[in-house]
Each structure stands twice: as C-alpha cells, then as structure tokens.
Amino acid sequence: MTEITIDLVTNNYDRKLFVDLPFRLYRDDPSWVPPLKGEALGLITPAKNGWFSHAKAQLFLAYERGRVVGRISAHIDTLALTMPAEQGFGPGVGQWGLMEAEREEVFVALLAEAEDWLRQQGMTRALGPISMSIWEDPGLLVHGFDHPPTIMMGHAKPVYREWIERAGYRRVKELLTYDLDITKGFPKIVQRIVASGRANPRIRIRPVDKSRFKDEAALILAILNDAWSDNWGFVPLTDPEIDDVGIKLKPIVFNDLISIAELDGRPVAFMIALPDLNEAIKPLNGSLLPFGWAKLLWWLRKPQVRTIRVPLMGVIKELQASRMASQLAFMMIENIRSAAVANYGATRSEIGWILDDNKGMRSIAETINSKVNKIYNIYGRDLRELGGKLPASTSSEFRDRLPRRSKMARFWHFHMPY
Structure with missing residues (x-):
C-alpha cells in the first residue's frame, strides 16, 4: 500500500498547495464555483484575516508519492470558548474544516491529525466542518448538489457525509437555505x-446609505449582535473582522438591496441582500488575470444577475416574539424583492442559512412560498472517545502514526509536476 504522509502547512508555498487542491478535485463538477485564489489565500493567512485576532489554526496537507491528496484545518476560536455551552460552542470546543480528500483513507488520516492537534490544545470536543469562522462557510453540504452555491456558501462531494459519519461524528445542527x-x-x-x-x-x-458605510455598518452590527446573541453557534464579530467584511463586501453593497427598519425613529431590524457574485467569478476559474479583473469591475458597476442572496436578517430581541417582527421582515423582503427584480434583473433569491430550530425565520420563509434548496450539516464528537474506524485496508503501522515528510520529500515534491 502506498504510504500517506501528513505535513503541517507552515509557509506561503504550502498555503498555495492548500488552496490549489479543490481546483483539481472539482474540475469536472459543474456545480462547483472556483473561489478567487487571492481570497482563499487571505482566509488562511493570519496577517490577512481579522478572525485570527482571537483564534488560532493549524492546517494540514496529505501527500502520496509527493502529490497532494487531501487537506484539513484544525482551529480554536477563543471567543467561541467563552460562549454558553448550550449554544453549541463553549469551553473545550474546537473545530475543524476546509476538508478535502481524494478518498476515505486520506480523510481519516487528516481528521486524526486535526483531532490530535485539538487535544494537544486542551479541547475535549470537536465540531466540523466549520471553515473557519461560523460567519464564513459553516457546515457540510448534504442536499442540493445539483446547482451551484451562492456567494459565501459552500459545495462538497456527496461522499463526504458518509466518511464523516463513519468516523464517529453525529449531526448536531442543520443549516437550511x-x-x-x-x-x-x-x-x-x-x-x-x-x-x-x-x-x-x-x-x-x-435603504442603507452607502456614503455613510462605516456608520451604517456599525448600526447593523449592533442589531445583529442583539438579534443573534441567543442563536446556536453565535460568536460576536470583532472590529478586525468587521473591517475585513467591509473591504470584501463594500463593492457588492447596493443601497436598495439593504433595508433598515425603524420603529418610532429607532433602528430595530435590518435585512442584507447581495447580488450573487458567484455568477461573475465562476468563469474566471480562480484568477483575475489576465483580463478577469476588468470583467469583474465591469460587472460590479451594475450587476445583472439571476440570483440575489439574503445572508442576514435580524430583529432586536425585545420584538422577536411579537407580530411586529414578522411585519417588519415582510416589509423589508418586499422592498428588496422589488428592487432586485427591477434594478438587477434577478428572478430568484436564496434566503439563508437558517438554523433548523429557528421556527420564526423558517415560518417567514415558508409563508412567502420559498422552499428548502440546500441543507448543510454541522457534526460533533467527543474527543475523549476513541476515533472513527479506519478503512479495513489500512495497515497497523499507519494506524499507529502517520509519518511526516522529510526535507528531501519536500524538495522532491517541489520539483515534481502536477
């Protein structure tokens, strides 16, 4: 049997390999949307992602015969550790994510390394996949493989669900769109x-006033942190993360696609809708060169899209049990629906994700005749239990410990063509 080796990601070259792997694994999948490689690298580079101001992560690559065959991240969010345990995170809960593998044996090896790293950091429970913040790309796609995801949502191979569940993980939450x-x-x-x-x-x-972007963002954030504070998986956004979000999303923020609801002059609710950037970046295959940047800039001047995504909506807690909450939601939805059709040529919207136990939001979505089109699972496992079963073909030596690559292996891989 060919030996699989697991290596730590420690430098920019390793991070490039980490980002490149999905481009090979999904190249024949029409529903996969290649991310812009610069954005994908920024996500896993501490100096470029504000999430690392309160979190730490270790990335792993799996190799076989000098070729990358899998990847995974293990990470700990120190803010998540302070949240109430009944809301999903809390003390001792680490996460893993960004998982891709050619076959189950590779996945199990990577998962074992990620879990070992979390145990070494004192974690007693693991949740995944979460890539890497709950606000970024949480959950494993388990339903809706037949059409591409919208902006800021993920895609996966159907077989991953079987691998994760055979490794001893159980679903703890469903996210619905x-x-x-x-x-x-x-x-x-x-x-x-x-x-x-x-x-x-x-x-x-x-509508939001983009000319006052910073003030409007702070107002929306205040409502968000209040409205979502009791939700499963909630972790407050920090200032560095808010700055990052502002830089990334400002080009696709349009006044008529974001609504703020005021009651007696007081902001009490908001709804954000975004034109589906994935429709514009999919043909670029991850690169803005040589002319992708010009195409994207032209598109951003006045997007014409099929889909508008509604990633966030919130009503302050004191109104959530009232009829006023649903009335405000319906009013914002109708305002944005009208603008999306008239000004952006949109014909459909994707709402979510929505937690499976968020009865209020699910009721609103169903009342306007929307239907579930994608389901994402988040799984969990107690790290004090024995790990998941390795495939029967795995040798006893492999079970004991996977070798690290030597410097010579690194050199050999560097000079081998893909």
Missing part, C-alpha cells in the same frame, strides 16, 4: 401585512 421565485408577488396575506405596515406612521423602512 431557501429558494424563492421573486418574479411573482407574495401571497395575499403577506401583501395585506405589508400594506398595513406601510400605513403605520410608526414604521419606516429605509
């Missing part, structure tokens, strides 16, 4: 609720 035809008006009951809200002088739904 909903598909909605926005060319049609909403049901009459929703139209009446919207009309009633528009006639209420206490309520004002306004």
Whole structure:
C-alpha cells in the first residue's frame, strides 16, 4: 500500500498547495464555483484575516508519492470558548474544516491529525466542518448538489457525509437555505401585512446609505449582535473582522438591496441582500488575470444577475416574539424583492442559512412560498472517545502514526509536476 504522509502547512508555498487542491478535485463538477485564489489565500493567512485576532489554526496537507491528496484545518476560536455551552460552542470546543480528500483513507488520516492537534490544545470536543469562522462557510453540504452555491456558501462531494459519519461524528445542527421565485408577488396575506405596515406612521423602512458605510455598518452590527446573541453557534464579530467584511463586501453593497427598519425613529431590524457574485467569478476559474479583473469591475458597476442572496436578517430581541417582527421582515423582503427584480434583473433569491430550530425565520420563509434548496450539516464528537474506524485496508503501522515528510520529500515534491 502506498504510504500517506501528513505535513503541517507552515509557509506561503504550502498555503498555495492548500488552496490549489479543490481546483483539481472539482474540475469536472459543474456545480462547483472556483473561489478567487487571492481570497482563499487571505482566509488562511493570519496577517490577512481579522478572525485570527482571537483564534488560532493549524492546517494540514496529505501527500502520496509527493502529490497532494487531501487537506484539513484544525482551529480554536477563543471567543467561541467563552460562549454558553448550550449554544453549541463553549469551553473545550474546537473545530475543524476546509476538508478535502481524494478518498476515505486520506480523510481519516487528516481528521486524526486535526483531532490530535485539538487535544494537544486542551479541547475535549470537536465540531466540523466549520471553515473557519461560523460567519464564513459553516457546515457540510448534504442536499442540493445539483446547482451551484451562492456567494459565501459552500459545495462538497456527496461522499463526504458518509466518511464523516463513519468516523464517529453525529449531526448536531442543520443549516437550511431557501429558494424563492421573486418574479411573482407574495401571497395575499403577506401583501395585506405589508400594506398595513406601510400605513403605520410608526414604521419606516429605509435603504442603507452607502456614503455613510462605516456608520451604517456599525448600526447593523449592533442589531445583529442583539438579534443573534441567543442563536446556536453565535460568536460576536470583532472590529478586525468587521473591517475585513467591509473591504470584501463594500463593492457588492447596493443601497436598495439593504433595508433598515425603524420603529418610532429607532433602528430595530435590518435585512442584507447581495447580488450573487458567484455568477461573475465562476468563469474566471480562480484568477483575475489576465483580463478577469476588468470583467469583474465591469460587472460590479451594475450587476445583472439571476440570483440575489439574503445572508442576514435580524430583529432586536425585545420584538422577536411579537407580530411586529414578522411585519417588519415582510416589509423589508418586499422592498428588496422589488428592487432586485427591477434594478438587477434577478428572478430568484436564496434566503439563508437558517438554523433548523429557528421556527420564526423558517415560518417567514415558508409563508412567502420559498422552499428548502440546500441543507448543510454541522457534526460533533467527543474527543475523549476513541476515533472513527479506519478503512479495513489500512495497515497497523499507519494506524499507529502517520509519518511526516522529510526535507528531501519536500524538495522532491517541489520539483515534481502536477
């Protein structure tokens, strides 16, 4: 049997190999959207990702005959460790993510290394896949492989679910996205609720003002941190992360696609919608060169898209149990729906992700006739238990410990063509 070796990612060259692997594994998958390689590298580079201001990570690469055959990250978010245990994270909970592998044997080897690293850091439980912040790309796609993901959502091979579950992991949470035809008006009951809200002088739904981007972002963040604070998996965004989000999202923020709801002059809810950038970057195959940058800049001037994604919506906690919450949500949805169709040529929207136990948001999504189109699972396992079973073909030596690559192996791999 060919020996598999696991190596730590320690430098820029290793990180490039880490980013390049999915381009080979998914090259024949029409539903995969190649990320811009610069963005993917930024995610795993501490100096370029504000998440590392309160987190640490170790990346691993698997090699076979000098060729990269798998990857995984293991990471610890110190803010997540301070959250209540009943909300999913809490003391002793680490995560793994960014997992890709050619076959199950490789995956099991990588997972063992990630779990060992988490144990060495004092972790007693692992959640995954989370890549790498809960705000970035959480969960494993288990339903909806037949169409590409929208911006900031992930894709995966169907077989990964079997591998993870055979390794001893159990689903702890489902994340749902909903598909909605926005060319049609909403049901009459929703139209009446919207009309009633528009006639209420206490309520004002306004677009965001991009010329005051920093102030508007701070306002939305304050509502978000209040509205989502009791949700499973919630970790507050820090200032460095907010700065990163602002840089990444500002080019695709448009005033008429973000609404802020005010009650008696007080901001109490928001809804963010984004044109699906994946439609523009998919043909670029990960690179802005030689002319991808010009195509993207042209697209950003006035995006015309099929899909608008709604990644975030929030209503302050004191209103969440009231009828006012759903009324504000329907009003914001209708405002953005109208703008998306009229100004961006959109025909569908993807709403989510939404936690499987978020009955309020699921009810709103279903009332406007949207349907679940993708499901992402987050899995968990107690690290104090024995690990998952290795495939029967795996040798006893391999089970004991996977070797690290030598310097000569590094040199040989560097000079071998893909």
